[in-house]
Amino acid sequence: MTSADIDCVDLVRIFRSKDVEVQALQGLTLRVEAGDMVAVVGASGSGKSTLLNVLSGLDRPSAGRAMVAGHDMLAMSRAERVTFQRSSVGFVWQQTSRNLLPYLSAGENIAAVLAIAKGPRGTAREKRVDELLDLVQIGDLRDRRPSELSGGQQQRVAIAVAIANDPTVLLADEPTGELDEATSEEVLGAMRRVNEERGVTTLIVTHDPTVATQVRRTVQIRDGRTSTEVVRSTRRDELGDEYAVAEEFAVLDRVGRMQLPAAFTEALGLRDRVRLTLEPDQVSVKPGSDAPVTTEGQDQP
Numbered sequence: 157m158t159s160a161d162i163d164c165v166d167l168v169r170i171f172r173s174k175d176v177e178v179q180a181l182q183g184l185t186l187r188v189e190a191g192d193m194v195a196v197v198g199a200s201g202s203g204k205s206t207l208l209n210v211l212s213g214l215d216r217p218s219a220g221r222a223m224v225a226g227h228d229m230l231a232m233s234r235a236e237r238v239t240f241q242r243s244s245v246g247f248v249w250q251q252t253s254r255n256l257l258p259y260l261s262a263g264e265n266i267a268a269v270l271a272i273a274k275g276p277r278g279t280a281r282e283k284r285v286d287e288l289l290d291l292v293q294i295g296d297l298r299d300r301r302p303s304e305l306s307g308g309q310q311q312r313v314a315i316a317v318a319i320a321n322d323p324t325v326l327l328a329d330e331p332t333g334e335l336d337e338a339t340s341e342e343v344l345g346a347m348r349r350v351n352e353e354r355g356v357t358t359l360i361v362t363h364d365p366t367v368a369t370q371v372r373r374t375v376q377i378r379d380g381r382t383s384t385e386v387v388r389s390t391r392r393d394e395l396g397d398e399y400a401v402a403e404e405f406a407v408l409d410r411v412g413r414m415q416l417p418a419a420f421t422e423a424l425g426l427r428d429r430v431r432l433t434l435e436p437d438q439v440s441v442k443p444g445s446d447a448p449v450t451t452e453g454q455d456q457p
């Protein structure tokens with residue numbers, strides 16, 4: 157097994173207010189290998205933002221294990237958190253305005269990050285700014301301020317800013333949320349290039365179905381847990397021609413829990429309890445008895 161840059165095991169995040177308790181993450185397990193690019197998708201309220209906040213060090217989980225770029229997100233001190241956010245992880249947010257300083261040009265935004273991190277100076281810094289802008293294919297827009305750039309161009313500058321310090325991990329929250337389909341593809345293309353050419357481990361949280369089809373691995377979150385995964389690969393047929401394959405898997409966690417897709421439970425009317433049978437090469441799941449489920453001691457009608 158290769159080393160993982162993101163490794164979450166049984167991750168729990170509970171939000172408590174005076175009389176309500178919300179379990180935003182309910183034992184989530186997720187492993188992203190070094191250099192991989194993964195999309196995390198899920199319905200509103202499934203826990204995507206909570207996960208991203210934990211992975212970026214903005215929020216602390218209630219229990220479980222979360223390692224990002226070798227840092228333990230539960231045990232991290234305040235000082236380590238600052239170093240982690242400055243050098244191990246880069247962010248791209250949905251709101252283009254949150255990613256860039258409006259009064260600086262594209263090039264100056266990148267240079268500012270290098271200056272804060274005490275990175276290269278003088279001509280070496282200028283060269284690095286050019287390299288980063290070329291990598292996201294907007295080398296000609298170096299002197300433009302964010303207000304003089306389209307949404308997609310701003311997001312590409314944001315990617316360059318996010319990776320300026322050579323982070324191990326790049327986290328993106330709906331990076332294409334405010335963009336049309338064609339522009340989204342350009343931004344994703346820039347993220348893929350960064351992932352392939354720099355080997356930055358990339359995790360994108362998104363609602364956008366086009367993102368899901370453009371990465372090798374898509375992980376679905378349901379009710380605060382990873383429920384299914386789609387893995388895309390290319391294979392060759394007997395004539396040697398390549399074809400794309402997308403396989404969907406259910407995620408089985410360390411203690412053997414998995415979620416059945418809603419379409420399956422609905423199709424067979426599965427609820428409350430089911431019959432599991434171990435067959436030689438598979439496990440079957442069948443509806444339980446038709447009799448209503450009662451608990452000992454409960455009043456019978």
Ligand SMILES: Nc1ncnc2c1ncn2[C@@H]1O[C@H](COP(=O)(O)OP(=O)(O)OP(=O)(O)O)[C@@H](O)[C@H]1O
Pocket residue numbers: 171172178179180198199200201202203204205206207
């Ligand atoms: N600070 C908080 N206090 C209380 N509950 C919270 C807090 N943050 C999130 N939640 C709850 O946790 C659950 C997961 O929320 P989260 O924002 O992670 O979902 P999401 O998948 O990112 O949704 P969306 O796609 O709408 O942004 C929701 O029920 C939400 O109401």
